[in-house]
Amino acid sequence: MRTELVVVGAGPAGLAAALAADARGVRVTVVDAADGPGGQFYRQPAAELNARRPQALHHQWRTWERLRDGLAASGVRLLTGHHVWTVTGGPDSFTVHALLGPGQDEPATVHADAVLLATGSHEHVLPFPGWTLPGVVTAGGAQAMLKSGLVVPGRVAVVAGTGPLLLPVATGLAAAGTRVSALVESAGPRQVARHARALAGKLPEGAGHAARLLRHRVRPLARHTVVRAHGDDRLTGVTVAALDADGHVRRGTGRYLPCDTLAVGHGLLPQTDLAEGLGCHLDGATVTVDAEQRTSAPGVWAAGEATGVGGAALALAEGHIAGRSAAARLRGTEPDPAGWAPAARTREALRTAAAALDAAFAPPAHWAAQVTDDTVVCRCEEVTAGAVREAADGLGAGDVRTVKLLTRAGMGWCQGRMCATAVAGLTGCHSDPPRRPLARPVPLGILAGTAPDRAAPDRPAPDRPAPDRTAPDRAAPDRAAPDRAVSGRPVSESDRSPSEQASTGGLSSDRPPHGRLARDQNPPEAFEEGSP
Amino acid sequence: MNPLRLVRARPARAFTVTVDGRTVEALPGRTVAAALWAAGITSWRTTRGSGRPRGVFCGIGVCFDCLVTVNDSPNQRACLVPARPGDVIRTQEGTGHED
Ligand SMILES: Cc1cc2nc3c(=O)[nH]c(=O)nc-3n(C[C@H](O)[C@H](O)[C@H](O)COP(=O)(O)OP(=O)(O)OC[C@H]3O[C@@H](n4cnc5c(N)ncnc54)[C@H](O)[C@@H]3O)c2cc1C
Ligand code: FES
Numbered sequence: 001m002r003t004e005l006v007v008v009g010a011g012p013a014g015l016a017a018a019l020a021a022d023a024r025g026v027r028v029t030v031v032d033a034a035d036g037p038g039g040q041f042y043r044q045p046a047a048e049l050n051a052r053r054p055q056a057l058h059h060q061w062r063t064w065e066r067l068r069d070g071l072a073a074s075g076v077r078l079l080t081g082h083h084v085w086t087v088t089g090g091p092d093s094f095t096v097h098a099l100l101g102p103g104q105d106e107p108a109t110v111h112a113d114a115v116l117l118a119t120g121s122h123e124h125v126l127p128f129p130g131w132t133l134p135g136v137v138t139a140g141g142a143q144a145m146l147k148s149g150l151v152v153p154g155r156v157a158v159v160a161g162t163g164p165l166l167l168p169v170a171t172g173l174a175a176a177g178t179r180v181s182a183l184v185e186s187a188g189p190r191q192v193a194r195h196a197r198a199l200a201g202k203l204p205e206g207a208g209h210a211a212r213l214l215r216h217r218v219r220p221l222a223r224h225t226v227v228r229a230h231g232d233d234r235l236t237g238v239t240v241a242a243l244d245a246d247g248h249v250r251r252g253t254g255r256y257l258p259c260d261t262l263a264v265g266h267g268l269l270p271q272t273d274l275a276e277g278l279g280c281h282l283d284g285a286t287v288t289v290d291a292e293q294r295t296s297a298p299g300v301w302a303a304g305e306a307t308g309v310g311g312a313a314l315a316l317a318e319g320h321i322a323g324r325s326a327a328a329r330l331r332g333t334e335p336d337p338a339g340w341a342p343a344a345r346t347r348e349a350l351r352t353a354a355a356a357l358d359a360a361f362a363p364p365a366h367w368a369a370q371v372t373d374d375t376v377v378c379r380c381e382e383v384t385a386g387a388v389r390e391a392a393d394g395l396g397a398g399d400v401r402t403v404k405l406l407t408r409a410g411m412g413w414c415q416g417r418m419c420a421t422a423v424a425g426l427t428g429c430h431s432d433p434p435r436r437p438l439a440r441p442v443p444l445g446i447l448a449g450t451a452p453d454r455a456a457p458d459r460p461a462p463d464r465p466a467p468d469r470t471a472p473d474r475a476a477p478d479r480a481a482p483d484r485a486v487s488g489r490p491v492s493e494s495d496r497s498p499s500e501q502a503s504t505g506g507l508s509s510d511r512p513p514h515g516r517l518a519r520d521q522n523p524p525e526a527f528e529e530g531s532p
Numbered sequence: 533m534n535p536l537r538l539v540r541a542r543p544a545r546a547f548t549v550t551v552d553g554r555t556v557e558a559l560p561g562r563t564v565a566a567a568l569w570a571a572g573i574t575s576w577r578t579t580r581g582s583g584r585p586r587g588v589f590c591g592i593g594v595c596f597d598c599l600v601t602v603n604d605s606p607n608q609r610a611c612l613v614p615a616r617p618g619d620v621i622r623t624q625e626g627t628g629h630e631d
Contacts, residue, residue: 046561141591149566413596
């Protein structure tokens with residue numbers, strides 16, 4: 001399949017981008033792993049559940065209606081259930097490699113002239129004793145299961161951690177009938193209030209949540225933290241304790257709260273694997289973009305939380321700008337930033353607010369002191385904090401990669417997504433930006449079938465459709481390989497040949513972007529889709 | 533209040549699946565994880581190393597904690613795989629392969 005612009009991610013950023021580009025005459029295909037559009041913020045209940053009032057679990061529903069109806073009325077093609085594991089090519093011909101089906105073992109490819117990455121974020125949870133017990137879930141995970149499956153994991157919940165996401169999670173669970181006994185936030189009330197001015201844009205929503213907390217009798221415990229989750233085979237309660245101004249747990253303040261659910265989160269981490277595979281420059285954990293939302297890799301745009309965590313309204317504004325920029329450049333014209341000035345103003349204001357939120361909501365500075373040596377840190381490989389500390393203190397590992405090699409922490413199925421920051425924090429090691437050449441575990445047969453394409457020195461000529469790789473992929477002899485990994489773990493960087501690894505980086509940057517597509521266009525001017 | 537009532541859901545008729553041999557009702561549209569949660573089940577895997585129980589953690593397909601064996605196929609992410617009528621869901625022990 002061939003398209004002009006492929007957008008990876010159908011959340012607020014991806015949808016705003018797709019609609020903006022479509023409105024300017026670009027052929028757009030949106031690819032998402034989920035069953036439907038919406039992303040995390042606008043995650044929808046499965047159609048078969050026939051929810052007649054899904055907005056009861058949502059905020060800013062009008063914006064969603066605009067996106068949804070805009071999508072239906074547009075020429076945008078949406079491919080759901082497509083788990084993208086890598087994007088190759090550039091600067092004006094790309095191939096998106098995805099896996100389909102419940103087992104994610106059917107390959108599919110999309111060829112495009114330009115790529116827009118709107119892959120969002122995933123949640124970040126720091127370890128504490130008991131955090132692997134069933135009943136302990138991420139805050140966003142509880143929210144995601146509630147929004148899509150209309151289920152809750154128990155009857156009595158504690159919501160804990162830090163960050164603005166905890167509020168909607170607590171009110172969402174409470175509205176859905178779970179008794180939320182406490183909202184445990186490690187930031188202090190004054191830390192949050194101090195940033196109130198920058199938060200102005202967010203306050204109305206925040207105030208709404210606060211009122212709902214009160215109504216549902218959720219006890220807010222600011223400057224508190226969960227120090228332990230209790231239970232044998234299932235969560236039965238948590239111990240929470242107060243924090244002092246420096247982020248130390250105050251002795252003698254611990255108290256036990258019975259609960260069967262702990263929804264916990266310490267913020268969000270951008271999903272940047274696909275961008276890294278394309279050689280895009282990263283600034284710490286986020287994809288670097290310019291004022292038009294272009295990454296450092298020619299032909300690749302990025303928008304939304306992959307470029308920095310800041311909420312759905314910011315994702316919409318960034319997506320809108322990215323879509324317009326990509327549309328203009330695909331036509332060989334210079335985009336006119338005056339056309340997206342309202343979106344740019346929104347973006348500036350919300351980025352400032354996001355930076356303030358980031359400063360206000362931080363995990364307790366001394367969280368690592370609560371992590372006992374027998375606490376599992378790497379959930380996949382069951383590596384304890386003791387082993388991780390020993391690697392650094394006893395064996396002298398100086399960076400996360402060495403700790404990983406010595407302990408296997410971060411080598412499991414999730415490829416370190418759940419533990420890398422914790423390992424860095426526990427050891428005081430410098431955390432390299434993660435290197436995950438594959439955004440998803442890939443069956444070996446498919447990887448083998450794709451390798452020649454990735455290693456090919458010359459890419460298909462721009463105006464000739466690239467050969468469809470699907471058929472050879474299916475016919476690959478080792479397709480019958482029963483699993484994604486010989487040893488029961490996913491393919492990771494060590495399993496790949498140097499040539500494959502090399503082919504994902506080093507895009508040439510000296511080719512003119514998309515000159516061949518020049519065509520006259522009169523784009524509509526309004527900031528219609530993106531205005532939050 | 534429960535979540536279905538909150539959004540005034542009118543789900544299609546429930547079907548049955550088995551979980552370690554026990555028959556459980558599941559609503560169409562729900563993932564295996566959602567169906568299990570609705571049935572009061574929160575763990576369906578034991579770890580390779582210490583045999584500890586696990587279930588949903590991230591809820592969005594990122595952490596791989598929710599791995600389960602469905603219709604003899606191990607290592608399915610319960611939070612992504614839709615439940616289907618007649619599914620045979622089994623607690624996954626270790627890698628899910630006999631070894
Ligand atoms: C679990 C979770 C729950 C959240 N819940 C809330 C909430 O209730 N309220 C709130 O204010 N904020 C919530 N957030 C924050 C939320 O991420 C942002 O507010 C907003 O959704 C960001 O928009 P986005 O378009 O950048 O990314 P997202 O909305 O996250 O959209 C990204 C999309 O990209 C897709 N994707 C990513 N990688 C791939 C790939 N490799 N292949 C195919 N598809 C891919 C994902 O399936 C997703 O649909 C949540 C975040 C998370 C992680
Ligand atoms: S709960 Fe994390 S992958 Fe399913």
